[in-house]
Amino acid sequence: MAHHTAFVPRTRRPGVHRAWMTALAAFLTIVAAAAFAAMPGLLTEPLHTEYAWSRTTIAAAASVNMVVYGLVAPFAAALMDRFGVRRVALAALAAVVAGAALTTAMTEAWQLTLYWGLLIGAGAGSLGMTFAATVARHWFVERRGLVIGALTGASAFGQLVFLPALAWVTDHQGWRPALVTLALTAGAVAVLVALVLRDHPADLGQRPYGARDFVPRPRTDRGAARRTAAVLYSAVRTRPFWLLAGTFAVCGATTNGILWTHFVPAARDEGMTVTTAAALVSTVGVFSLVGTVLSGWLTDRWDPRALLALYFAARGVLLAPLPVLLGPDAGAATVTFVVVFGLLDVATVPPTILLCGRIFGADGAIVFGWVNAVHQVGAGAMAVFGGLVRDVTGGYGAVWLVAAALCGFAALLALRLPGAGR
Structure with a gap:
C-alpha cells in the first residue's frame, strides 16, 4: 500500500505526547456513546407500564440496536481510514443525539426499533471497539495493549458514570428526562472531538508514541465499503476467523445480551429496588475498567489464547449460581459476583x-x-x-444457566486458536 503525507516531521518538544491527549478525547467519546448501552435495562419496566408493550418487544428493539452496533463497526473502521477518525466520530455522535431526541417523542413500538435500534445502534457502533482499535493503531507503537485496554474499558466506565444517575432520574423524573440528559452529553462531547481529536500523528508532523521513525499517513482506497466486504470475504474462508467469532459471540451473549439488558429486570423480579440493581450493574462497570486495563497489560506479556480461555471459564463459573444469589438485598455473595464479573466483563477485548x-x-x-x-x-x-424466557416462564433462571454453558464452550474454542507471532 502506498503512503503519503502533506506534513513535514518535526522534532517533538518535551512534554506530554499528543497521543495521550488523543487517547483521552477518544476515551471520553466512547464513554458518552457507551452510556446509551445502560438504558435498555432501565427502559424495560417504564415502557412496559406506559405502552403495555411486552418485554419481548422491548428486548427486540434492544436486540436490533446490538446487531446494528456490531454490523456498522467494520464499515466504520474502513470509513475512518478513508475520511478520518474525527469526521466519522462527529457523524456518529450526531446520530445518537438524533436517536435519543426522537425516542422521547415515539408512540409506537416500531419507532423504538427505528430510533433506538437503528439510529443509536449505528452511532454507538461507530464509536465502539473498532474506534478504540483504530486510534490505538494510529497513535501508539509502545503501550498499544494498555491503550486498547483503557479505551475498551471506557465503554464500561461510561455505564458506571451514568447508570446510577440515569436510574435515579428514570425512577423520580421519568425515562424521557434521562434520554435528554444523554443527548446533551453526547452533544457536548462532539464539541470536544471537533477541538481535540486528530486522525493521525502525521497530520501534526509527529511520530506515533514509541515509534523511532516518522510514520506517514497511509493512502487508502476510495471504496471503503468494498474494502470492508473484501476483507470479510477473505477472513470467513479461514478457520481462525470463525474461532474468534464464536468466542466473541458468547462474549456478547453473556455481557450485553444478558447482564446489561436483563440484570436490572431480573433483580427487580426478586424484590430489589431499581436504584440498588442499577448500583450493582454500575459496580460491574467500575471493575470492568480495572479488568480491561489489567487484561491489556497481561496481553502484552502472555499468550492471548490462554487468557481468553481463562476469562470464559471463570465467567461461566460465576453465572451458573446467579439464580440463587439474587434477592431483595445485595448480600456479600451478590457483591462478590458483580466485582469479579466486572473484572472479566470486557477483559476478552484486548x-x-x-x-x-x-x-x-x-x-x-x-x-x-x-x-x-x-x-x-x-x-x-x-x-x-x-x-422471551421471562414472558413465558415468569423468571430468568434458565437464561443464566444457558449463559454459563456457553462460556464453557467458548473457553474450548479459545484453546483451538492458532498461535501467531508478534
Whole structure:
C-alpha cells in the first residue's frame, strides 16, 4: 500500500505526547456513546407500564440496536481510514443525539426499533471497539495493549458514570428526562472531538508514541465499503476467523445480551429496588475498567489464547449460581459476583484485538470489526431469548444457566486458536 503525507516531521518538544491527549478525547467519546448501552435495562419496566408493550418487544428493539452496533463497526473502521477518525466520530455522535431526541417523542413500538435500534445502534457502533482499535493503531507503537485496554474499558466506565444517575432520574423524573440528559452529553462531547481529536500523528508532523521513525499517513482506497466486504470475504474462508467469532459471540451473549439488558429486570423480579440493581450493574462497570486495563497489560506479556480461555471459564463459573444469589438485598455473595464479573466483563477485548492484528495483519482492525459484529449478534439473540424466557416462564433462571454453558464452550474454542507471532 502506498503512503503519503502533506506534513513535514518535526522534532517533538518535551512534554506530554499528543497521543495521550488523543487517547483521552477518544476515551471520553466512547464513554458518552457507551452510556446509551445502560438504558435498555432501565427502559424495560417504564415502557412496559406506559405502552403495555411486552418485554419481548422491548428486548427486540434492544436486540436490533446490538446487531446494528456490531454490523456498522467494520464499515466504520474502513470509513475512518478513508475520511478520518474525527469526521466519522462527529457523524456518529450526531446520530445518537438524533436517536435519543426522537425516542422521547415515539408512540409506537416500531419507532423504538427505528430510533433506538437503528439510529443509536449505528452511532454507538461507530464509536465502539473498532474506534478504540483504530486510534490505538494510529497513535501508539509502545503501550498499544494498555491503550486498547483503557479505551475498551471506557465503554464500561461510561455505564458506571451514568447508570446510577440515569436510574435515579428514570425512577423520580421519568425515562424521557434521562434520554435528554444523554443527548446533551453526547452533544457536548462532539464539541470536544471537533477541538481535540486528530486522525493521525502525521497530520501534526509527529511520530506515533514509541515509534523511532516518522510514520506517514497511509493512502487508502476510495471504496471503503468494498474494502470492508473484501476483507470479510477473505477472513470467513479461514478457520481462525470463525474461532474468534464464536468466542466473541458468547462474549456478547453473556455481557450485553444478558447482564446489561436483563440484570436490572431480573433483580427487580426478586424484590430489589431499581436504584440498588442499577448500583450493582454500575459496580460491574467500575471493575470492568480495572479488568480491561489489567487484561491489556497481561496481553502484552502472555499468550492471548490462554487468557481468553481463562476469562470464559471463570465467567461461566460465576453465572451458573446467579439464580440463587439474587434477592431483595445485595448480600456479600451478590457483591462478590458483580466485582469479579466486572473484572472479566470486557477483559476478552484486548486479547481478541491483538489476535486479530497478529493473524490478519493490516486488515486486523476491520476483521475485528466483523468479529465484533458477531459479538453483537450473540448479544442480540440472548437479549431476545431472555425477554422471551421471562414472558413465558415468569423468571430468568434458565437464561443464566444457558449463559454459563456457553462460556464453557467458548473457553474450548479459545484453546483451538492458532498461535501467531508478534
